Amino acid sequence: MKILVPDVPFDLDFPSLLPDAGASFAPGGTDVVVTYAMNDPIPEEHADAEVLVTWSNPPRVLSDTARRLTGLRWVQTLSAGPDVALRSGFGPDVVISSGQSLHDDTVTEHALALILASVRRIDATLAAQREHHWAKEIAFAQADPVTGREYTLDGARVTIWGFGSIALRLAPLLTALGAQVTGVASRAGQRSGYPVVAPDGLDALLTETDLLISLLPAGPATRHVLGDRLLGLLPPTARFVNVGRGATVDEVALADALRSGRLAGAALDVMETEPLPADSPLWDVPNLILTPHVAGGRPRGAARFLAEQLTAWRDGGELRNVASR
Known part of the structure; x- marks a missing residue:
């Protein structure tokens, strides 16, 4: 052979x-x-x-x-x-x-890095650094009782869509930081102590989600599954992180949600077209962090x-x- x-x-x-x-x-x-x-x-x-x-x-x-x-x-x-x-x-x-x-350990680490970078506004501070600007306004925003909880995972309601082996590595780390984690998978139940809802419970869950993490695989059933309708169910203060597959996201809908303020922020390690073309509008979307499909290493x-x-x-x-x- x-x-x-x-x-x-x-x-x-x-x-x-x-x-x-x-x-x-x-x-x-x-x-x-x-x-x-x-x-x-x-x-x-x-x-x-x-x-x-x-x-x-x-x-x-x-x-x-x-x-x-x-x-x-x-x-x-x-x-x-x-x-x-x-x-x-x-x-x-x-x-x-x-x-x-x-790839469970490296994807877990990268997902956590993207989550914290988005929640803690590291992208904004890096942009300010390049402009030699001391971005104290970020600290003032965290001190505001109205927006303060948006800058922390402590008490955040986190939904992990695609609750497999990577999710089972990531969920305890988020729990350690004070997050309340719920999974979404093909069948409802409990996995390693975490509540998991089936797809028919996704809509209701998204309306109460502060952070949505996608670990979905690519396939006919998941192509552009996160589009206008589901993005519209998330609170405007919510954030989205994708370390699954780029084809699962309607990137036009995501960009529109970020530009309009209907979504607070997002971080993508995977895009539908890779390498991302130099003329892609995603490069300039506000409150969006991009990494070049490096989570798995x-x-x-x-x-x-x-x-x-x-x-x-x-x-x-x-x-x-x-x-x-």
Whole structure:
């Protein structure tokens, strides 16, 4: 069996971690692990591969791979979401699995950084610094009894939309800062002590939300799901942070809400078009913090994760994070 692994700037020496490194993934055959350049088309000599590991491969390269590598049986992406692989045209019999959990800690840290930067108006102070302006007006606003609670997470009502593994890392940190956290997921209930509402309870929840955090994956059901109607349910003092996928947000509606003051602030690590074009209006929207899709950084523990996945694949076990097709 031939396994294609991308040339990445982190350790992917997973064969050495396999409990039976000399065993073959195919009865009577010999396993071959080949490193490929993830930004280039797969060489024709490796078009017979059965397993493909991806990282940040360009969509055009993955589409080409899906068209030419007809013998693929499994695609394992190291990204938290498999949306790019799912859109690439791999056949229905190809198993696609994601690297969910490999980015939980870094996305959690970045989400918290964006939240605090927005709530504490760090963007405004940085802009003032560039102008050599001592922005004491921020302190005066915090002292105002009417607006003071808008500058803190203490007592804030926080909604996390997409209550999976990242949310379960982030929620306790927000709780430690005094926030009241509620999740939104496909099913209502309790998760690790946090109340979770189903989608039919979202509207009522948004009307009482001070901070909305999106961890939603991309897909037909979530495209532009946060648009005019849902943004209109948030209080005008509310803030929004997106570290999920950019396609889940109607960016025109978000920009309009920020410009009109119907939303107090937002922070995005993901945009619908990446890299964000130089002429995008998002660059100049007030009260909006942008970071260039850096929350995930690199997948942590990728080698061991791949070793476990390949062992499960070889032994007929259950793969983790298999995407619905």
